Amino acid sequence: LLCSIFIVFILLWKLMYLYIYTGQYNKTDLMIKNYQPKIILLYEVPNWMKRLPIVPMDVDCVVTSDKNYLEDIRKYDALVFSGSDIWSAEKTFPLLRSPDQYYVFANLESPFYTPHSFSSNLSSEIYNLTMSYRRDCDIYWPYGFISNSSDHFARDLQVPVWKTPDFGNQLESDVIAKINGKTKSAAWFVSHCVAKSKRNDLVSILKKHIDVDIYGSCGTLQCSVKETDHCYQLVEEKYFFYFSFENSICKDYLTEKIFNIMKYYVVPVVYGGANYSHYLPPHSYIDANDFETASGLAKYLKYLTENFDEYVEYFWWKTYYKNVNTLKSFNNLCIKLHEYTTEVSVGKFIRSYRNISSWWNDNQCTTEPNIKAI
Numbered sequence: 001l002l003c004s005i006f007i008v009f010i011l012l013w014k015l016m017y018l019y020i021y022t023g024q025y026n027k028t029d030l031m032i033k034n035y036q037p038k039i040i041l042l043y044e045v046p047n048w049m050k051r052l053p054i055v056p057m058d059v060d061c062v063v064t065s066d067k068n069y070l071e072d073i074r075k076y077d078a079l080v081f082s083g084s085d086i087w088s089a090e091k092t093f094p095l096l097r098s099p100d101q102y103y104v105f106a107n108l109e110s111p112f113y114t115p116h117s118f119s120s121n122l123s124s125e126i127y128n129l130t131m132s133y134r135r136d137c138d139i140y141w142p143y144g145f146i147s148n149s150s151d152h153f154a155r156d157l158q159v160p161v162w163k164t165p166d167f168g169n170q171l172e173s174d175v176i177a178k179i180n181g182k183t184k185s186a187a188w189f190v191s192h193c194v195a196k197s198k199r200n201d202l203v204s205i206l207k208k209h210i211d212v213d214i215y216g217s218c219g220t221l222q223c224s225v226k227e228t229d230h231c232y233q234l235v236e237e238k239y240f241f242y243f244s245f246e247n248s249i250c251k252d253y254l255t256e257k258i259f260n261i262m263k264y265y266v267v268p269v270v271y272g273g274a275n276y277s278h279y280l281p282p283h284s285y286i287d288a289n290d291f292e293t294a295s296g297l298a299k300y301l302k303y304l305t306e307n308f309d310e311y312v313e314y315f316w317w318k319t320y321y322k323n324v325n326t327l328k329s330f331n332n333l334c335i336k337l338h339e340y341t342t343e344v345s346v347g348k349f350i351r352s353y354r355n356i357s358s359w360w361n362d363n364q365c366t367t368e369p370n371i372k373a374i
Contacts, residue, residue, distance in 0.1 A: 037062050038337040039070065040330065043079040044092060045106065052329070061334035074098035077337050078129070083107030083360065084114045102337065105356055106131040106329075108141065108255075110248035111364045112196040125352040130359070131333060134252045135278075139336055141329040144259030146280055146321050163320055165283045167313045178236070178265055179312060185210040185305060186269070187235045188243040193218040195247035196365070199271055201373040202294050203243065209298035213239070228260070236264040240305050241286075246272035250365040254279060262323040267314045269301070273365065281317035289370040297371065 037060035042050055050065045062069075070076060073094050083105050097103075105127040107114060131139035146160075171179075186206070193200060206212055215221045215231070223231035235242050244257040254274040261268050262284070270276055271288040291297040304311045340350070353359055 036060070038077040038334050038341075039075070040064070040078045040080060040333060040337075041067065041069065041073075041076040043067070043081055043094070044085070045080055045082040046085065049080075049082065049106070059331075059334050059338050061330070061337075063330045063334075072096075074101060076101065078102040078104055078333065080104045080106050080131070080333075081127075083132070084109045100350060102128045102340070102350070104129045104131050104139070104333065105353070105360075106141070107360070108133060108143070110196075110246075110250045110253050111361045112248040112250065114360070125354055127353045127356050128350055129333075129336070130353070130356075131329060133254075136252075139329065139333045141332070142279075143254065143256045144262075145324050146262065146284075146317075147324050148321050159278050162277075162281045163317075165281075165313070165316050166319075167316055169316065169319050171312060171315060175265060175315075176312075179308070182238060182240050182305075184213060184239045185301065186212045186241040186243060187215065187239045188212060188219070188245065189215045189223070189231065190218045190245070191216045192247060196367055197245065197247055197249045197271065198367065198369065198373065199243075199245040199247070202245070202271065202288065202369075202371065205294035205373050206298050206301075209295055210302055212243070232261060232264050232266075235261070236266050239266060240311065241269050241301055242266045244268045244270045244272075244285075245288075248365055249273035249367070249369055253365075258285070259323060265315060265318075267304070267311070269297070271369070271371075281321055283314060284317045285314075291371050293372050293374050295374060 039062045042063065042065040045065070067073075073079075074096050075098070079094070079101065081103065084107050103126055129139060130137040131141050133140075133142055188203060190199075200218070203212060203214070213219070213221055215223050223234065242261045244254075244261060246253060246255060246257065250273045252274050254270070254272050254276065258268055258270055258280070262280070267286060269286045269288055270280075276285060276287055286297075286300070288294075288297055291300070
């Protein structure tokens with residue numbers, strides 16, 4: 001018996017040597033090796049972030065906003081700070097920190113609406129990880145995505161290879177009837193009337209050529225935010241187009257404005273700074289910035305309302321893809337923490353951002369869209 005125990009011990013020791021010292025491991029090995037759950041503290045974040053649903057994790061992880069969950073602040077594997085309210089975070093910044101603890105800069109807003117003036121102690125080598133909608137961040141945090149069967153590319157940042165549009169498939173008769181019942185051109189839900197993207201200027205020109213119903217504080221119509229599904233169903237029933245116009249023209253910045261409406265039989269007209277082909281199937285949307293002028297865009301929209309067969313071609317993708325709104329941000333963060341734990345153990349030490357302010361703000365946004373408001 002003792003001999004058997006000794007042999008097992010030797011085998012386990014060799015396996016540990018292989019994984020820890022040679023770096024030969026994969027993600028399955030990580031889930032076995034790092035059996036200790038990672039504990040993430042939402043240290044200074046807005047309430048909406050605390051209320052995000054924690055979807056089932058792919059690896060062991062605990063996410064909490066309770067600062068008393070552990071007695072020692074240094075015991076948390078990662079602390080998350082909201083990049084949209086950095087001054088609040090600074091006021092309560094922890095006095096103690098473990099050298100192998102990750103500080104995470106998390107932000108879903110555009111740089112235009114988080115114009116930080118970081119103080120010296122926060123602008124240099126404080127944060128180790130970034131978590132946002134940007135494709136160059138450490139933890140990809142999209143507002144949503146389109147998938148055929150899995151959501152892996154939403155974490156791994158693969159640019160999807162979309163199917164070539166297939167216009168041969170016939171829509172169901174009830175869908176055809178629904179589309180035939182549309183009587184109005186376009187709807188726009190908006191609460192901030194003036195935005196850095198100048199979207200209001202664009203809509204002003206569009207309204208001269210087509211009917212645009214504006215819902216919210218910037219228009220004459222109302223639909224309660226508490227009845228979001230009802231509002232989108234209303235759009236699906238009455239309108240050919242929905243304006244998914246972002247408040248900022250920034251790299252990779254596209255929000256729930258597009259993903260919410262993709263669930264319905266309405267063609268979205270998008271306006272922003274993202275490369276939409278990285279996120280949406282071809283011929284499933286109309287990009288305003290593909291047009292030289294707002295009047296040219298309006299002319300095309302009017303053409304589609306008068307040509308049913310060409311309008312319905314924008315729904316070809318629904319046969320092959322699905323719209324996913326689940327935010328798996330904390331799951332993705334947890335996976336990274338498990339991966340990084342092993343990388344550190346084989347000699348890849350924790351890095352930090354030298355200037356998080358520069359990384360977040362520099363060369364990210366513009367106030368000059370391609371389309372002209374004429």
